[in-house]
Amino acid sequence: MRFTLRVWRQKDARDPGRFETYEVVDVVPDMSFLEVLDKVNEDLIRRGQDAIAFDSDCREGICGTCCIMVDGRAHGRLHGTTVCELRMRAFRDGDTITAEPFRARPFPVVKDLMIDRSIFDTIIQAGGYVSIGTGAASDANAIPVTKEAAERAMDSAQCIGCGACVASCPNAAAMLFTSAKLAHLSTLPQGRVEWRYRVLEMVEAMNSAGFGNCSNHGECEAACPKQIKLTDIAQMNRQFLFSSAFTKREKAETS
Numbered sequence: 001m002r003f004t005l006r007v008w009r010q011k012d013a014r015d016p017g018r019f020e021t022y023e024v025v026d027v028v029p030d031m032s033f034l035e036v037l038d039k040v041n042e043d044l045i046r047r048g049q050d051a052i053a054f055d056s057d058c059r060e061g062i063c064g065t066c067c068i069m070v071d072g073r074a075h076g077r078l079h080g081t082t083v084c085e086l087r088m089r090a091f092r093d094g095d096t097i098t099a100e101p102f103r104a105r106p107f108p109v110v111k112d113l114m115i116d117r118s119i120f121d122t123i124i125q126a127g128g129y130v131s132i133g134t135g136a137a138s139d140a141n142a143i144p145v146t147k148e149a150a151e152r153a154m155d156s157a158q159c160i161g162c163g164a165c166v167a168s169c170p171n172a173a174a175m176l177f178t179s180a181k182l183a184h185l186s187t188l189p190q191g192r193v194e195w196r197y198r199v200l201e202m203v204e205a206m207n208s209a210g211f212g213n214c215s216n217h218g219e220c221e222a223a224c225p226k227q228i229k230l231t232d233i234a235q236m237n238r239q240f241l242f243s244s245a246f247t248k249r250e251k252a253e254t255s
């Protein structure tokens with residue numbers, strides 16, 4: 001297979017950036033899109049030119065670092081896959097493919113296709129953990145968890161924090177990401193203890209980071225490689241409303 005790649009090249013966050021075109025031949029259908037970029041880079045390096053910068057770590061859909069818009073869609077045209085899992089058999093021989101970084105103000109471009117998603121860490125640090133003392137490892141069945149709750153928590157815990165939800169949303173909202181983190185913790189008994197404070201702190205961190213708000217567009221759910229559901233956002237909104245009212249009443253009673 002052969003392809004024409006239009007790749008976004010940008011030296012740093014201040015550089016306006018531009019598309020550059022590369023022809024790539026002898027592509028095997030089972031190669032991933034990242035392997036095609038590797039192939040282009042090998043050629044660029046051989047010619048003494050600057051290689052295309054992009055992130056990847058696991059290359060099996062686990063780490064969430066391969067944040068690339070392929071033909072205008074976060075992670076490309078296949079549903080429920082990351083770019084590292086996007087095989088070239090999904091394209092037609094001779095296609096022109098456009099690759100650019102995820103674009104959202106809270107995700108500045110570092111170089112070419114690499115973006116800085118460390119703002120997600122700030123949201124996690126605001127409450128995306130369980131802070132109660134759990135002591136030594138206890139017997140697995142000491143805290144009963146229903147099968148339904150375990151499955152529900154695991155569905156949300158699949159979020160790999162890639163940022164596809166933000167990149168796809170017209171408002172650059174991070175509500176699918178934040179709500180998935182909240183849902184997987186608050187669904188389990190260990191995390192339910194502090195859910196009221198967690199939801200306020202994480203939503204506050206998300207808003208301060210400059211992300212927009214959900215307007216039920218649904219692009220985030222469609223683009224999410226782990227198929228996190230919009231129902232997580234609905235649950236976060238309900239918990240936020242309840243918790244805001246509860247905290248206000250608590251303050252009034254103690255003042």
Ligand code: FES
Pocket residue numbers: 055056057058059060061062063064065066082083084085
């Ligand atoms: S490189 Fe880890 S998810 Fe793609």
